[in-house]
Amino acid sequence: MNQAELQKRRQRLLDDRRRLESEVQQIDQARAEHLQPPGEISNVRTHPADQDAEGLAEQVVAVETLRGEMRSIDDALARIGDGSYGICKRCGKHIASERLEAIPHAGLCVRCEQAEEDR
């Protein structure tokens, strides 16, 4: 992969990261408002408690997923920095460029990814 391509990937990873970060912030903000509702909450019973708990659990899972993706992106950015980007972390072979096009933060080649999933 040449320098221009790497720069392009890096930019895309940074854009993705920013997007994920703002999504996390939005969810965090919604949760904060939910946990500390302004005004007289005791009179407002529009949401049954169990429904709230479910929604909250979903948000937690969503945030965890987003944070996991952000970690993968950070990892990919670090690998761009040390020159190991695009090389499979497991078998050391080059990751197909179509795969990196689809998933810029991929750290494993298709074969190793599948092997990991099969475990």
Ligand SMILES: [Zn+2]
């Ligand atoms: Zn591999």
